[in-house]
Amino acid sequence: xSAVSTQVETHSHAEDQSTAQWLWxxxxxxxxxxxxxxxxxxxxxxxxxxxxxxxAIRLQLSVPNADFISAQRYNELFTMHATTMIFLSVMPMAxxxxxxxxxxxxxxxxxxxxxxxxxxxxxxxxxxxxxxxSFLVGAFPDGGWFGYANMSxxxxxxxxxxxxxxxxxxxxxxxxxxxxxxxxxxxxxxxAPGMSLFRMPVLTWMFTVVQFLVVMSFPxxxxxxxxxxxxxxxxxxxxxxxxxxxxxxxxxLFWLFGHPEVYILILPSMGIVSEVLPTFSRKPLFGxxxxxxxxxxxxxxxxxxxxxxxxxxxxxPVADSAFSLTTMLIAIPTAVKIFNWIATMxxxxxxxxxxxxxxxxxxxxxxxxxLSGVMHASPPVDLQHQxxxxxxxxxxxxxxxxxxxxxxxxxYFYWPKMFGRMLSERLGKxxxxxxxxxxxxxxxxxxxxxVQGMPRRIFRYEEGLGWETSNAIASVGAVIIAIGTAxxxxxxxxxxxxxxxxxxxxxxxxxxxxxIASPPHHYNFAVIPEVHSDRPFWDxxxxxxxxxxxxxxxxxxxxxxxxxxxxxxxxxxxxFTAGVxxxxxxxxxxxxxxxxxxxxxxxxxxxxxxxxxxxxxxxIREDATHR
Amino acid sequence: MSRFRALFASVCASLWLSGCSLxxxxxxxxxxxxxSSDFSDAILGVYSLITWITCxxxxxxxxxxxxxxxxxxxDGSPGNPEQVHGNTAMELGWTLIPVVxxxxxxxxxxxxxxxxxxAAPDDAIEIRVVGKRWWWEFEYIEExxxxxxxxxxxxxxxxxxxIESDSVIHSFWVPRLGGKRDAVPGRINRMWWTITDEVAxxxxxxxxxxxxxxxxxxxxxxxFDVIAHDDAGYAEWLELMKAPPVVADAAVREAGEExxxxxxxxxxxxxTNIDGAVARIGPNLTRLGNRRMIASGTMExxxxxxxxxxxxxxEWKPGTSYNKLGDPRFDGMLIPVELxxxxxxxxxxxxxxxx
Numbered sequence: 001x002s003a004v005s006t007q008v009e010t011h012s013h014a015e016d017q018s019t020a021q022w023l024w025x026x027x028x029x030x031x032x033x034x035x036x037x038x039x040x041x042x043x044x045x046x047x048x049x050x051x052x053x054x055x056a057i058r059l060q061l062s063v064p065n066a067d068f069i070s071a072q073r074y075n076e077l078f079t080m081h082a083t084t085m086i087f088l089s090v091m092p093m094a095x096x097x098x099x100x101x102x103x104x105x106x107x108x109x110x111x112x113x114x115x116x117x118x119x120x121x122x123x124x125x126x127x128x129x130x131x132x133x134s135f136l137v138g139a140f141p142d143g144g145w146f147g148y149a150n151m152s153x154x155x156x157x158x159x160x161x162x163x164x165x166x167x168x169x170x171x172x173x174x175x176x177x178x179x180x181x182x183x184x185x186x187x188x189x190x191x192a193p194g195m196s197l198f199r200m201p202v203l204t205w206m207f208t209v210v211q212f213l214v215v216m217s218f219p220x221x222x223x224x225x226x227x228x229x230x231x232x233x234x235x236x237x238x239x240x241x242x243x244x245x246x247x248x249x250x251x252x253l254f255w256l257f258g259h260p261e262v263y264i265l266i267l268p269s270m271g272i273v274s275e276v277l278p279t280f281s282r283k284p285l286f287g288x289x290x291x292x293x294x295x296x297x298x299x300x301x302x303x304x305x306x307x308x309x310x311x312x313x314x315x316x317p318v319a320d321s322a323f324s325l326t327t328m329l330i331a332i333p334t335a336v337k338i339f340n341w342i343a344t345m346x347x348x349x350x351x352x353x354x355x356x357x358x359x360x361x362x363x364x365x366x367x368x369x370x371l372s373g374v375m376h377a378s379p380p381v382d383l384q385h386q387x388x389x390x391x392x393x394x395x396x397x398x399x400x401x402x403x404x405x406x407x408x409x410x411x412y413f414y415w416p417k418m419f420g421r422m423l424s425e426r427l428g429k430x431x432x433x434x435x436x437x438x439x440x441x442x443x444x445x446x447x448x449x450x451v452q453g454m455p456r457r458i459f460r461y462e463e464g465l466g467w468e469t470s471n472a473i474a475s476v477g478a479v480i481i482a483i484g485t486a487x488x489x490x491x492x493x494x495x496x497x498x499x500x501x502x503x504x505x506x507x508x509x510x511x512x513x514x515x516i517a518s519p520p521h522h523y524n525f526a527v528i529p530e531v532h533s534d535r536p537f538w539d540x541x542x543x544x545x546x547x548x549x550x551x552x553x554x555x556x557x558x559x560x561x562x563x564x565x566x567x568x569x570x571x572x573x574x575x576f577t578a579g580v581x582x583x584x585x586x587x588x589x590x591x592x593x594x595x596x597x598x599x600x601x602x603x604x605x606x607x608x609x610x611x612x613x614x615x616x617x618x619x620i621r622e623d624a625t626h627r
Numbered sequence: 628m629s630r631f632r633a634l635f636a637s638v639c640a641s642l643w644l645s646g647c648s649l650x651x652x653x654x655x656x657x658x659x660x661x662x663s664s665d666f667s668d669a670i671l672g673v674y675s676l677i678t679w680i681t682c683x684x685x686x687x688x689x690x691x692x693x694x695x696x697x698x699x700x701x702d703g704s705p706g707n708p709e710q711v712h713g714n715t716a717m718e719l720g721w722t723l724i725p726v727v728x729x730x731x732x733x734x735x736x737x738x739x740x741x742x743x744x745x746a747a748p749d750d751a752i753e754i755r756v757v758g759k760r761w762w763w764e765f766e767y768i769e770e771x772x773x774x775x776x777x778x779x780x781x782x783x784x785x786x787x788x789x790i791e792s793d794s795v796i797h798s799f800w801v802p803r804l805g806g807k808r809d810a811v812p813g814r815i816n817r818m819w820w821t822i823t824d825e826v827a828x829x830x831x832x833x834x835x836x837x838x839x840x841x842x843x844x845x846x847x848x849x850x851f852d853v854i855a856h857d858d859a860g861y862a863e864w865l866e867l868m869k870a871p872p873v874v875a876d877a878a879v880r881e882a883g884e885e886x887x888x889x890x891x892x893x894x895x896x897x898x899t900n901i902d903g904a905v906a907r908i909g910p911n912l913t914r915l916g917n918r919r920m921i922a923s924g925t926m927e928x929x930x931x932x933x934x935x936x937x938x939x940x941x942e943w944k945p946g947t948s949y950n951k952l953g954d955p956r957f958d959g960m961l962i963p964v965e966l967x968x969x970x971x972x973x974x975x976x977x978x979x980x981x982x
Contacts, residue, residue, distance in 0.1 A: 071844045071945040144841050150812060151795040151843060241813030247796060248811060281699070287713035290722075312798060312839075313809045314816035317744035321737045328729045328736075335725040336718070338688065342695055343717070349701040349708050360696065367688050371681040378677055378736040380670045380743065383806020384659040387798060387839040452650050453657025453802035455839045458847030462925075466655040542707060 028566035030114035031522055032099050035121050037418060040096025042125065043089050044489070047404075049132075050084035051485055053077050055478055058442075062475035064463035074459035075142040076161075080132075082145035083165065086265065087172050088128045090399065093407045094268035095124075095179060098207045100418055102183055104513035105204045107192025107531060109524045109561065112185040115570045115619060120179035122574030127171030130582060134164035141165035144457065146258070147228070149239030149250035154232050154588075163232065163585055170225050171581050173218040180214035183207065192512070194531035198292070201511045201534070202285055205292045206271030209299045210264050216303070217260035224253035229584060233601075235592025248313055255306035263302045265399060267295055269362065269406020270337060276359040276413050277341055279507050281348025284535060287340045294333035294340075301330050311379040312386045320379040327377035334370050338363060353507070354428025358409030361436050365401025369394055372447065387457075390450020396443040400481075405435060408488060416502030419495065420519040427491035434484025441477025445470035504549075510538035515549040523561035526554035569619035576615055579608030652803060656835045659802040663834065666743060666805030666820035673739045677732050684728070743805075747787035747819035754778060756790045758797030758810035760842065761849040761944065762910055762923035772868045773897065775910030776851045776923045781861035782822040782832070790816040798840035801853050807839045826857045835924065844946030850924025871900040872914050872981045883977020886970040890937075898981075916982040934975035937966070 017025070029035060057077050060069040069077070099117065103110055111117050134140050139161040143152045152162050187208050191200070200208075227238040228250070237243035239250050278285045285291060307315055307323040315323075341363055350356070372394040376385040385391055412428045415421065449470045454461065461467055502518040515537040516524060529536065529548035539545025547553055587601025588594075650658045662668045755766040766773045768789075780786045790799050792810035799818070800807035808818040826832055831854050838849035856864060874880040884901065887893065893901070895909035915921070918928050922943055926932045940947045966974065 071847065075841075075844060075846075142844075148796060148841070151841075156795055156843060241811075246813060248814075282701075282707050284710055284712050286711065287715075287718045290713070290718045312807050313811060314814070317740045320740050320744075324736055324740070325733055328733055331729055332722060332725045336722050339721040340718070342688075342691060345695045345699055347708055347711060348699050349704075350696065350699050351701050360692070364689065364692060368685060371685050374681055374732070375674075375677050378673055378732060378739075380736065380739045380806065381674045381677060383808075384670060384674065384802065386807060387841075388659075448650075451659050452655045453659050453800075453837070455800070455837055455847075457841040460847050465657060466650065 025566065027571055028568045030110075030118050030564050030567055030570070032103050032110050032114065032117055033418070033520060033522070033524075035117055036096045036098070036100030038096075038121055039092045039099055039124075040418070042128070043091070043093035043096060044492070046084050046088035046092070046128065048485070048489070050081050050089050051482060053081040053084065055482055057081060058475040058478035060459060061461070061471050063472070064461055064465075064468055066460060069459065071459045072142065075144075075457070076140035078457055079141045079144050079165070083131065083141065083169075085399070086145065086261070087169065088131075090265050090403050090407065091176070092124060092128075094210070094265070094403075095176075097203075097268060097272065097407075097410050097414065098179075098183060098210070101414065101513055102204050102207050103186065103190065104417075104516070104520065104524060105201045105511050106187065106190060106195055107512050107525060107528055108186065108190035109528075109563065111182050112189055113182050114564050115567050115624070116178055116182050118567070118570035119574050119577075120175045120182065122571045123175035123178070123577055124172060126574055126578035127168050127175060130171060130578065131164055131168030134161060134168075139164060146254060147250075148254075149228065149231075149247040150241060150245070152228060152232075152250075153240055155240070160585065160588075163588065166225050166228055166232070167581050167584055170222055170229075171578050173222050173225075174577070174581075176214050177218050180211040180218075183211040184215065187211075192525075192528050192531050198289065199531055199534040199536075202274035202288055202291055202295075203268075203271035203511075206267040206274070206295050209295050210267045213260045213264050213267075213299050213302065217257045217264070220253055221257035224250055224257070227253075233584060233588045233593075234598070235589060248310070251310055251313065252306065255309045256303070258309065259306045260299070260302040262395075262398070263299055265403045266366075266406075267299065269403045269409070270295065272406050272410040272413065273341065273359045273362050275509075275511070276355050276409055277344045279413075279509055280351045280353055280356040280359070281345045282351075282508070283344060283348045284510070284538075285340070286343035286346075288534065291337055291340050294336045297333040298330060301326060301333075305330065308377060308379075308382070311382045324377055324379050328374060331370065331374050331377075338367055338370070353412070354423070354425050354432060355409050355413035355507075357429055357432040358405050358412060361432060362402060362406045362409060365397050365405060365436075365439065369397025369399075369401055372397065385450060387455055388450035389446040389454045389456060392456055393443050393446035393450060396439075396446070400439055400443065405439075408432075408435070411488070411492065413507065415492070415495065416506050417513060417518050417520070420500035420502045421495040421498060422502050422506065423495055424491045427487055431484045431487035431491065434480055434487060438477045438480030438482075438484055442474045442481060443477070445473045445477075449474075505537070508538075508541070510535040512536055512548060515540070517550070523559070523563050526550055526559035526561060529553060564624055567619065567622060567624070569615055569622060573612060573615040573619060576608045576612035580605055580612060583608060656833075657802045657837065661803060663824045663832075664804040664820040664822050666818070667803065668823065669739050669743050670806055673732075673735050676735060680728055680732060747817070748785050751785035751787035751819055752780065753787045753789065754780075756788050756799055756810065758790070758792040758794070758799065758838065758842070758849075760794045761838070761845040761947065763799075763836075763838075763849070763851045764907065764910065767865075770865055770869070772865070773907070773911045774868065774913070775918075776920065777854065777918050778851070779854045779856060779861060779864045780822065781858050782824055782826040782855045783858075785819055785821045787819040788817065790818060795842050796840050797838045797842045797849070799836065800839040801834050801836035803834045804853065809840055822855050824855065826855050826860070828857055828859065831856055831860065833919070837924075845944045848923065848925045848944045850920075852919055852924060854919075867917075868914065872916075873900070874977060874980045876980065879973075879977055879980055882973035883980070886966060886974040886977070889970060890966050890974065892974075900981075912978060912981065914981050916979045928979075930975050930979040933978055934971050937971050937974060 056069060060066050060074055139159050141161045141164055143157055143162050147165060151157060230236040231238050231240060237245040239245045239247050241247060274285055274291055305323055305327045307319055308327045311320055376382040412423050415423045449467055452466050454467050504516060504518045505514040532546050533539050536548040540548050583601050583605035586604055587598050589597050650660055652658050652661045662671050753768040755768055757764040763776050765778050790808050790810045792812040797810040798807045799810055804820050808816045824832055834853040836851045836853055838846060893904045895906050896904060897906055897911045898904040899913045920926060921928045921933060922936055926936060926943060936943055
């Protein structure tokens, strides 16, 4: 607080900026808000890509014996649909909200390492583009987003397709981990005076739990992938049974990452809903500590349940029992959250905004997904459910009904703060109903298909198996979801055609992010407020609490606040980092280790590694004095 | 204990009855909720209990939510509602509800896990199941019979399956007979069941099976049949399989065997009536004419289909053309030569006659 000087600063987001200047300002940005917007919009873009892939899948399955899409193409589609939705859509959209709101909610001016933050984004973009560039060489990954060994080895996946997947995911993993450490450090160090951990908003709490999950789970995926890389490139035998390796090793490592990943995808949406429900009930979140501890417990237990993805692999009754128990235990904190959300609404004054529609829809759909998850937590039941459409129904209720609808809830709630423009409430509500109806039409019949024994990942089914009606309904539902997506996207795009119209506090919010301008100045807070409760802005407005809002704290006029200067080094460093990984593509021997290929790889890698080191060196030596 | 279990089983069974008629086996050959074996009986006990608990909880939560959404709408009155931050007693209460429900689900779950993990009885028929890309090989260990994509078993006798894979991970699943088990290369997984359906003398019951683990391009086309006989019918089938098939029509036999040799079929396929035809890379063709389906449960077994399959495998089942299998055992092997149309017809007629 003492570091704030009050000199006048000429900070003008001038309208006379040329496009080139605007582009340059984005390429060199280190502002957490710009980076947050980039993550969010990139995630939305890939949501459309993954959605188109889903539509193609539903087209092929709409009728029995369909021949619209070949088996190979179908396998590529479901692999890329999942990869895109998980790593290129839901995670970056959540990262967008994390970037934008985590610093705002704790009263900080940016993250601890703004340039590392930019580096994370560019690295993520490089990985996303790299995976999808496989399309250009006609080698779309086809081994499933889970990339099960030994099918992902060179014997059964000889081409470059699975290399694109493996190496691309490593780049994305590195990006997530650097971002994770950045946010953890930020939460631990940059909280405003008086903002104790338990005064942090629940949204920031959930973001924080997610970052811990990211930095603890992604290394396990990376380890699994390095072993796969060695198997594929240099003829090692980690996963190849014919040579003494074990394909189940991959499954253990992958799901050790993969289950925490599920919570990485859902907890941000739970956080968003935990902000939206109290706001539109005009009450505090019921039992906030219980909700926070439940989130922590869910994250913690998430590391102890991975083998429930492997009940059919024959781990034996003791392991099955143990993992069944730990999995069912997750139902307890999850149920606590749902009860607390309903209790938050109880006795409130509910305002049904578009965001509130999505929040209520989230609870309803997530509850269904949670309950069906409890069903196959029981291994005997899972022996029937595993790899059937019942599981597809289950996780789409969690990931679409939960994660995606939660994120769209966040769009309608937070868009005014992020872009300074209100979204159309009417379009938001119409879009919600398309989502809600379409999603139930698509995914509810899949429960029946699972019970009727339809396995996942089949590109075709014969007639007379009782699967026709449900599949046809599901395909119609997918079209309705697509229309809903188009409505939402139209609402967002059209908001940019209007001048900025959002007030700083459109919803009567309770947290610090609503106490500053929409969109916030690049320094966020001219004066860092002192925090005395978990609802500082609410208390100022309704309880005569201490002042936290900026116009009152800082007074009129512009303020000079020292902020880090823009830098292009994160972008350059990310480019070279991605190159170091991509160089592995060239080191693959035709049959095991190939010295010539290895030399090529090392040569390319050396160039990129040198570039990476030099750019990091330049980044370190750069004059980052606040100005 | 046993009284509790009997009571538990009958409660579950009666609860389930109201649901099972939704997906009867006649219209749903892959239904998971009609039991035909002791294995699926055990599963359905827990399955129905947990389904009912979760459905009831879901409906109660839905009713509660609808009530809250209607009752607490903003009525436009001035002022804020009472600012309730929480209530520890209530929260502890609704932490306990799921704890109790979890206990109700975990106890029968663990009991069932150990029940179905018991070793098979000594008198069980042992069948080795090998998942291939994309078909199933079945080997009756004691009887020395090798066949493909079709298991014949007697109802009422335990069948012990030793499940493995020669390629990638597959999963052996006959929904009406119980859960699935993965076929993992490099290890042997076990599963056993006794069919509880009654089979009338001279008749059979068909249970369809499928691969449940994504295993590559034609994962969707990896089905198989389990055919249940009564004891006499099974004994008859064993006798038939042990004797080499005889093709009565000499012309058919000679033309077929000639095409079999010319096509290089012997490199991959076994056929007990041809000397030296013992390879196990492709399906064993002995008594192919008796099987219900060809191409692993995906094409009806007719001579025309067989001819079409020999000529255009890739069209029927993508990824199966001989040089696309990605199997190193093909390296340096006899690759089938193109057969003339007459040869293909002769071969198909001959294979159909192997009954």
